[in-house]
Amino acid sequence: MGEPYPGLRPTWAEVDLAAVRHNARLLRKLAAPAALCAVVKADAYGHGIVAVARAALEGGAAWLAVALVEEGVELRDAGIGAPVLVLSEPTERAMATVVERGLTPTVYSAGGVAAASAAATAVGTVVAVHVKVDTGMHRVGADAAEVVSIVRAVDAAPRLHFAALWSHLAVADETDAEARAFTDGQLRLLADSRAALAALGLDPPMVHLANSAGAIAFPGARLDMIRCGISLYGVVPTPALAPLLSADPALSVDGAVTGEERELLRPVLSLKSKVSLVRSLDAGERPSYGRRIALEKRSVVATVPIGYADGVPRRYGAAGGTVLIGGRRCPLAGTVTMDQIVVDCGADAEVSVGDEVVLIGRQGRGSLTVQDWADVLGTIGNEVLTEIGSRVPRVLVDNGGSDEEEKR
Numbered sequence: 001m002g003e004p005y006p007g008l009r010p011t012w013a014e015v016d017l018a019a020v021r022h023n024a025r026l027l028r029k030l031a032a033p034a035a036l037c038a039v040v041k042a043d044a045y046g047h048g049i050v051a052v053a054r055a056a057l058e059g060g061a062a063w064l065a066v067a068l069v070e071e072g073v074e075l076r077d078a079g080i081g082a083p084v085l086v087l088s089e090p091t092e093r094a095m096a097t098v099v100e101r102g103l104t105p106t107v108y109s110a111g112g113v114a115a116a117s118a119a120a121t122a123v124g125t126v127v128a129v130h131v132k133v134d135t136g137m138h139r140v141g142a143d144a145a146e147v148v149s150i151v152r153a154v155d156a157a158p159r160l161h162f163a164a165l166w167s168h169l170a171v172a173d174e175t176d177a178e179a180r181a182f183t184d185g186q187l188r189l190l191a192d193s194r195a196a197l198a199a200l201g202l203d204p205p206m207v208h209l210a211n212s213a214g215a216i217a218f219p220g221a222r223l224d225m226i227r228c229g230i231s232l233y234g235v236v237p238t239p240a241l242a243p244l245l246s247a248d249p250a251l252s253v254d255g256a257v258t259g260e261e262r263e264l265l266r267p268v269l270s271l272k273s274k275v276s277l278v279r280s281l282d283a284g285e286r287p288s289y290g291r292r293i294a295l296e297k298r299s300v301v302a303t304v305p306i307g308y309a310d311g312v313p314r315r316y317g318a319a320g321g322t323v324l325i326g327g328r329r330c331p332l333a334g335t336v337t338m339d340q341i342v343v344d345c346g347a348d349a350e351v352s353v354g355d356e357v358v359l360i361g362r363q364g365r366g367s368l369t370v371q372d373w374a375d376v377l378g379t380i381g382n383e384v385l386t387e388i389g390s391r392v393p394r395v396l397v398d399n400g401g402s403d404e405e406e407k408r
């Protein structure tokens, strides 16, 4: 009783739904009058899709977006009725499910249009589709030259409704002149596609382009809707964008979310565990597999029951990763193993079995952020979050105390 973790192993991730609501409100305000689409693919970047989707909608998101049809089905099974965009063209086999469950498919091929049309006819309903054009990302989407014919096919299908034109940015998180020019070019290509359609009387009711980085760094890319994932989870896509966010005029209108000491985006996830064993080891001892690192001096070493199967990459220690124990950053004392790590707490550390260990989050005066992990590992926060394993229970919390004034 009274333990903060639900399982038998004291390792867990706390997901703060008040922070999700706060971040959604802030992003909505950034984008207004554009709508906010909360990107909840990959189990809401590892946070738990249903709870996060509900909190994002409460915070003002009008849309949800998923990568897999199955993810959309999970939302519908939970009773969530908000519009759900599937970000890639569903397979022909998946299209019936998309239509039956009221999901919004992206289409960008003649085959995709035909499959959506056939499914809509079979179910006997009108299906809104979003047509995606490739403006330079070169992952999915119709070539600019094909867009008109795709939209014409949608328009000609009696049970399909052309509801939006959209695209995706490739380098919105990069701030050098070359990358910015590329993003500006993507904006222009999307505008050209829109104009070509409008000239044929096929003006898209809605146009959307920006991911988190695009929404923060390119106000002109906000258009009718922004699709935010990583920022919804309280992580600025790259640190260089943080000053842009705090300086954005859209957020300083009435001061409701720009209090001086307040973080603009609040971190949502904390990753925690507890010390399972403590021992004192002599200088020269080499804990863990491979015996890679020798202790420089006699030290207190703590074992913590979390490993690479839980999302702490095997190279985290060698790369310079730390964890918080007693509010201090402590380095790992050797290679991360599948289920456990060993931590060098220092010569005079007072550490006991059961002490809380924070891998991501705050502890006393210490903090370790998702960005800290990304920096150590040479990756981005999106990967850090989605790597947290399914055997780490997610504990929903609601640290809503401080956002009272925003609930007006």
Ligand SMILES: *Cc1c(COP(=O)(O)O)cnc(C)c1O
Pocket (backbone or CB within 6 Å): 039, 041, 087, 168, 210, 211, 212, 213, 227, 228, 229, 230, 231, 237, 382
């Ligand atoms: C994942 C994804 C997003 C969200 O990206 P973030 O950088 O996490 O905000 C938006 N649009 C598309 C097409 C995506 O695949």
